[in-house]
Structure formats: structure tokens, C-alpha cells
Amino acid sequence: MIVVMQEGASEAQTQSVIDRMVAMGFTVHRSTGVLHTVLGGVGPEEGVDPLELELLDGVKEARHIASAYKLAGRHFRPAGTVIKLGDVEIGGPKVVVMAGPCSVENRDQIERSAEEVARAGLRIMRGGAYKPRSSPYSFQGLGEEGLRLLREAADHHGLLVISEVMDQTQVPQLAAYADILQVGARNMQNYNLLKELGKLRKPVLVKRGISATIEELLLSAEYILAGENYQVMLCERGIRTFESATRNTMDISAIPVVKKLSHLPMIADPSHGTGRRDHVPALARAAVAAGADGLLIEMHPEPEHALSDGPQSLRPEQLRELMDQLRAIAPVVGRVI
Numbered sequence: 001m002i003v004v005m006q007e008g009a010s011e012a013q014t015q016s017v018i019d020r021m022v023a024m025g026f027t028v029h030r031s032t033g034v035l036h037t038v039l040g041g042v043g044p045e046e047g048v049d050p051l052e053l054e055l056l057d058g059v060k061e062a063r064h065i066a067s068a069y070k071l072a073g074r075h076f077r078p079a080g081t082v083i084k085l086g087d088v089e090i091g092g093p094k095v096v097v098m099a100g101p102c103s104v105e106n107r108d109q110i111e112r113s114a115e116e117v118a119r120a121g122l123r124i125m126r127g128g129a130y131k132p133r134s135s136p137y138s139f140q141g142l143g144e145e146g147l148r149l150l151r152e153a154a155d156h157h158g159l160l161v162i163s164e165v166m167d168q169t170q171v172p173q174l175a176a177y178a179d180i181l182q183v184g185a186r187n188m189q190n191y192n193l194l195k196e197l198g199k200l201r202k203p204v205l206v207k208r209g210i211s212a213t214i215e216e217l218l219l220s221a222e223y224i225l226a227g228e229n230y231q232v233m234l235c236e237r238g239i240r241t242f243e244s245a246t247r248n249t250m251d252i253s254a255i256p257v258v259k260k261l262s263h264l265p266m267i268a269d270p271s272h273g274t275g276r277r278d279h280v281p282a283l284a285r286a287a288v289a290a291g292a293d294g295l296l297i298e299m300h301p302e303p304e305h306a307l308s309d310g311p312q313s314l315r316p317e318q319l320r321e322l323m324d325q326l327r328a329i330a331p332v333v334g335r336v337i
């Protein structure tokens with residue numbers, strides 16, 4: 001159930017609608033917008049007549065929500081969600097580019113990476129300390145030591161940090177070091193992890209699963225929102241199709257589709273989307289043109305020596321060149337970088 005309060009409805013009116021919804025058996029999630037307060041009710045839709053709520057004082061409209069993602073849906077926050085991290089805003093007019101290596105490998109590698117990320121003019125750095133690898137014999141990440149090195153390098157250059165959390169037991173540790181927690185494609189449907197992240201009050205980026213539909217992605221976000229952690233962003237990182245020319249098929253259409261269906265910021269990861277450094281810039285440009293709120297890009301100071309995802313990691317100078325191109329494209333679609 002969605003209840004939209006009238007412009008200028010009083011706090012007492014809003015509270016009495018909330019009380020009424022709670023009495024009807026709904027859990028109420030409140031979104032206070034510039035003009036309207038929206039009350040998202042999760043609970044027994046059947047047998048509840050929206051008119052009962054619509055006729056209460058201060059209510060503009062009340063209606064059932066047919067989709068299963070009630071809180072991730074655009075109707076809950078029509079103006080869109082903006083995630084604030086200090087002076088960095090994700091989901092606002094600025095397109096936010098996050099870059100860095102696939103994995104944290106050692107102090108020198110991550111320090112050089114941080115230097116290059118800052119030199120490219122970026123504010124957020126990526127780097128995995130816990131790596132979900134297809135083979136158990138591949139480099140699995142440095143764990144907490146990797147997080148420590150990542151934080152240290154980022155702090156030297158005044159950068160924020162995004163890093164992957166692989167299971168719910170790691171949430172407190174990741175939350176201690178990272179500014180944004182990344183849920184990888186393989187964990188998009190790890191519901192215990194998503195529920196744990198719902199209890200957190202820090203931004204979470206959820207990547208689309210390798211064979212997940214957009215609806216399933218939105219439902220995964222819903223798990224986190226249902227826990228009242230509303231700082232969620234989504235990420236298209238390529239899906240598995242019959243095509244083998246690229247590592248995955250970067251679904252650019254997911255960007256406008258998600259932006260229409262949901263209020264959550266939509267990020268694009270062209271690195272995993274293509275798996276090839278030579279195609280990453282083209283897909284990054286396409287993502288910004290398609291309306292992405294941000295990009296997540298792999299960049300390594302020496303990609304040929306990377307312990308993971310070297311072939312899809314940009315060289316530092318390629319990242320800088322791409323940033324120049326994106327700065328030219330963004331204004332055409334009403335954005336800045």
C-alpha cells in the first residue's frame with residue numbers, strides 16, 4: 001500500500017495515518033520528500049480498501065501496489081534517492097565514477113592505484129579484499145589485511161572506499177573499513193547477507209546476478225530496504241547470454257529500465273560487463289549516455305601483473321582519457337562529472 005500525503009499535511013495528520021496503517025497490520029516505511037511525504041505500507045493488501053486511508057485527513061491518495069518491490073519502486077520516492085557520503089552525492093546531478101583494481105594485492109599496488117584514482121579526479125576507490133573467484137585455486141584476496149591497506153591508501157589521497165562483502169559474518173568488518181559495501185553478482189540472492197545489510201546504516205551497492213532478471217535485482221534491493229537501510233544503489237555488470245565475444249553481455253537497457261521502475265541510483269560496471277579493456281571505454285560512455293548515476297571501473301597500475309581481472313582493467317592513462325570523454329558526454333544528457 002502506498003499513501004501519499006498532501007503537500008503541507010501536518011505531522012499530526014501523518015502520524016495518525018501511520019497509526020491507522022499499523023493498526024491494519026502494515027509495517028510503515030516513511031519517505032519524506034520535498035513536497036510530499038510518502039508512506040509505504042508492507043503487509044496485508046487483501047481485504048484492505050485504500051479508500052479507508054484516502055479519506056483520512058491530510059491524505060492525497062492511497063493505492064495498492066501490485067509490484068512485489070514496494071520500497072524499491074519509484075512510487076515510494078518519485079524524486080529519486082540521493083545517497084550522501086560527505087560531499088559526494090550518488091543519484092544527484094553528478095555522475096560518480098568509482099575506480100580501482102579488482103583486488104587489493106599489496107601495499108605498493110594499492111597505494112599506486114589510489115594515487116592514480118585521485119589523479120583522474122575521482123573521489124571513490126574500489127578494491128576487493130574478499131574475492132569470489134570461479135576457481136578455488138585462484139587468488140582469494142587478502143582479507144582484513146587487504147581492507148587495512150585499502151583504507152590506508154585511500155586515506156592518503158582523501159578517497160572514499162567501496163569493497164565487497166561475501167557473507168553476513170563479514171558485515172561488521174567491512175563496515176569498519178569501507179564507506180560502501182558491495183554485494184557481488186554471485187551473492188545477489190544471498191538473502192541472509194541482504195537481511196544483515198538491511199540492519200546496517202551504510203550505503204550498499206547490489207550487483208545484478210549473472211542470470212538475474214531486473215525484477216529479481218529489485219527484489220534483492222527490497223530485502224535491504226525492508227530492514228530500513230534506505231541507502232541502496234544497484235549495478236548492471238553484464239549478464240550471461242549465448243554471446244561469447246565478450247565475457248558477459250552488458251545490458252545497457254537495464255539502466256533506463258531500472259531508472260523508470262525504481263528510485264534507487266543505478267551504477268554501471270563496464271569492466272565485468274565486457275571483460276576486455278579495449279571495450280570498456282565504449283560501454284562506459286554508453287552507460288553515461290543511457291542515464292547511469294555512476295560507474296564502477298577496474299583500473300590497475302600494471303594490468304599485466306594483476307592477480308585478478310587484469311585483461312579488463314584499464315591502464316591509468318586510459319582512465320584519464322575516458323574521464324575526459326565522459327566529461328564531454330554528461331552535459332548532453334543533463335548531467336555533470
Ligand code: PEP
Pocket residue numbers: 102128132183184185186207237272
Ligand atoms: C568485482 O567487482 O571484482 C566482482 C567480483 O564483480 P562481480 O560480482 O560483478 O563479478
Ligand code: MN
Pocket residue numbers: 102103272298308309
Ligand atoms: Mn573484478
